[in-house]
């Protein structure tokens with residue numbers, strides 16, 4: 001049976017170009033990029049090249065790119081790094097309620113050290129209202145971190161407008177955006193976005209696991225989370241993962257060249273799935289904005305049934321999806337993003353999260369839309385909630 | 394999906410005794426406080442034996458499998474035997490469940506016991522028992538911090 005990956009937010013298949021960029025650095029060019037002798041040359045050049053490739057994707061200078069181990073590390077570096085560097089100026093941080101856990105749990109951890117945070121609400125499509133940012137700003141606000149696009153509902157925020165508010169307020173607060181989901185699929189031009197810091201995750205766009213990207217605007221002060229040597233301009237010590245970084249660079253170059261192509265390829269597939277599912281199954285809802293949305297994300301709630309059961313049946317048909325239901329989460333709580341956009345707990349149980357990638361075809365989309373309705377029917381026939389709803393009518 | 398045993402997968406994909414019994418002698422319905430799921434078990438009793446049993450479940454793979462298993466375990470059993478079926482026995486009959494899914498088996502056995510209680514209450518002329526919103530087990534092992 002064919003495996004259809006509709007869960008690209010979990011993993012994308014590395015591109016051959018990425019793999020070949022990495023290959024020399026496992027065995028042949030095993031040197032340490034910090035060595036002055038000849039063994040350090042090729043690894044150092046690889047890092048330089050990757051930095052230029054990432055900088056070109058972000059439209060920044062190459063010395064504004066810092067390599068980390070993951071998107072989560074980049075988010076932690078932004079939040080904790082800025083908080084520790086600027087705690088003399090203030091201890092207030094603003095985030096949205098739909099941030100990734102690497103942002104939310106980072107600010108929660110900081111409260112144990114006396115920091116405070118405001119988690120802004122979002123509307124039913126998942127948008128942060130820029131006026132709410134304005135009203136939440138305080139004299140002691142040192143950092144605002146709002147996700148570029150939600151990893152669950154795909155809603156793209158108006159980061160440019162929010163950045164202008166943050167910088168216009170005059171408290172000297174930094175603006176960070178978590179672009180771990182958006183980067184590689186929509187523009188992440190840091191000048192256009194007006195941000196001081198940005199996180200990106202190459203493994204989400206056909207790069208390798210084990211490397212993360214962090215943009216740090218010149219003059220932005222952060223304290224390193226890993227102290228040690230001079231690697232990454234002293235912002236992140238530790239011997240560089242040269243192979244992964246070389247791969248990350250290659251993935252950035254591909255992203256830069258293919259951004260428009262990717263969107264044009266994915267949009268019709270996304271549209272087919274959304275339109276067909278909404279029209280062929282009753283009591284199904286699309287979460288997130290219909291228009292201002294990542295081209296690779298789809299999030300449905302299907303009433304009266306539970307996500308893990310849907311996921312398991314689809315898995316049986318060779319289709320890999322994710323769900324925000326409580327049963328699928330390791331902590332048995334339904335998705336905080338769905339809760340934030342006002343989806344009630346029972347409804348959130350029927351959550352289905354699809355993330356598309358370049359290996360998906362229109363044929364996959366059609367196969368999925370044929371497989372789903374009978375699965376929904378089967379589970380609904382088994383559902384006491386469906387029975388109640390039907391008998392109530 | 395390696396987290397579940399083959400038996401769980403079998404009961405999930407081919408659940409036994411799904412449905413409702415319109416003239417049931419006892420109905421047990423239970424909601425799960427941990428994850429918000431719901432299980433409903435119908436029994437038909439004759440000569441103190443569970444002559445027929447059916448279930449409906451809104452929940453995860455483990456919830457479907459444990460409901461299916463519990464109905465299979467009690468079909469044809471006396472009420473006394475059925476009352477003794479524990480959550481652990483259901484999980485064991487399925488060759489175990491991942492720790493995070495143990496609460497789903499609580500739901501299945503508890504719903505069955507409620508159905509028996511309901512039957513007895515009606516038989517004693519006291520009418521149906523009220524629908525129970527949650528099961529009363531401790532749900533441990535949940536981290537204070539959240540993880541994606």
Ligand code: FES
Nearest residue numbers: 327428452453497
């Ligand atoms: S029913 Fe929710 S985790 Fe099993």
